[in-house]
Amino acid sequence: MVPRSNISVQKTLYEVLSVSEGATYNEIRAAYKSAALNTHPDKAQTTLESLPSTEQQEFSSVQKAWEILRHPTSRADYDKQLQSSRQNIEIIASEIKVGDMIIESTVDTLELLYPCRCGDYFSITSCELSEMGIFVSGDGEVELQASDSASASVVLGCGSCSLKTRLVINETS
Template identity: 50%
Template sequence: MNWELEEASAMLLTCEDSLRKTHYDVLSVKEDASHDEIRASYTVAILDSHPDKFQGKFDAFEPCHELQERFLMVQMAWEILGDINSLAVYDMELKASRQDSEIADDVKFQEMTVEDCGEILELCYQCRCGDYFSVNSTELGEMGFSLEGHGRRELRTINAAPTSVVLPCGSCSLKIRLILYTDS
């Protein structure tokens, strides 16, 4: 793959537009499309955008450079989606970019409010919409963490490495990344 295609590929992943275009969008296929569906869509798209098709016939609404750009985008989309290895890497990068763009804030464990609900402790953090992001001690236990209560904020686990968990708001579409550091 040449540097122009690599640059364009990165552009598709890091574009901050609300109308983010992926390689799947370029080829007009769903993200769960089979290899045969991707190949068929590529064939149609490459024929529709090939420069030889438009030689000497430029539409006033679609200048030559836009047609060339579309052709390059279709070609690059096929290079990525047509190869099983690059497809797997692309899908992981696409998923990661979507998760990061949905995260409103990184919140440390110590910033959460702890509420004692009897046998279960609830960790809460207020969202800007007024509702809360929350996780309870039972859910933390399922992740391998033990939350010590009685007014203390102490998180214990066998693995002392920091980790994080994404929590959705109870009402809106925002999410936070809860950073979990253990005391021991």
Template identity: 55%
Template sequence: MVLTGKSLFQRTHYEVLSVEEHASYDEIRTSYKTAILNSHPDKLHKKSDASTDHQRDFLDVQKAWEVLSDSMSRANYDKELQSMRQELEVPANEIELGDMSVESVGDFEELFYECRCGDYFSITWSELKEMGIILDKESVEVHSSTVSLPASVLIPCGSCSLKVRLTIDCSS
């Protein structure tokens, strides 16, 4: 889905260029060159009523390249895309850190919340740390400007398809 589009069902820039979201710069550039040639109005030999569709495709390819070719704009786009996907997913429940149980095995800390199927939703402290949220026994600290206050994370169940949204109030 394109975040800047009017419809939530439009293609992502990655889909426009037919590349995976983890594609390298070279893969994106190669795909862009192919897509721009295939959609360029001067290269299309057929005259049809769908010329506005070809123009739209050409402009979509240009916009995708503009965003994905620059590492900073790509990183921002990826964050927006991930955020949009999380907002679109409806969790089975919303929980807070206090609702979760903590299990410690050596230096390894894991947070658990029981699912109605009997299994657990779980997330490790190291996974939260990768998101810029550092947990302490007494406090929560944010060490990243990319984390908004309060932060939230969708956590899938270990067995079923349910997810919960863990809300972390970093100001407390």
């Protein structure tokens, strides 16, 4: 089973310091000083250990952002990782259900197909689904599903283009 989303809602280091990704060293340094002063434990007249966890985490995030962004090499490495993570985000064109798919039967497996707008198909086999604990009968009914989940979803890629769709599988499909 593929989780619905593996994209975390986490700020970039640039967002932590409230600067643009094209900010100069001096802009980053000024933003760091301001953020450090605003989140420092002394401002709350307390120690780092006695701060509430969100405030402690905010101060630590500011420190981490400065440690990485102040050095040109570590900043360049971070920028590469950030760009790479943005390119790996899956954009789902649509959501479909098992009942929406065309079922083709072969000797030992079922192939579930859904037409893509490019003319090719999104596809998955009953063998691939069974590896996830999901069994599909010849008429397209979900027979048994892993007991730890009431519903599941699988991201399917088109055979020809870059579009992706999410196959939503419910026990009542």
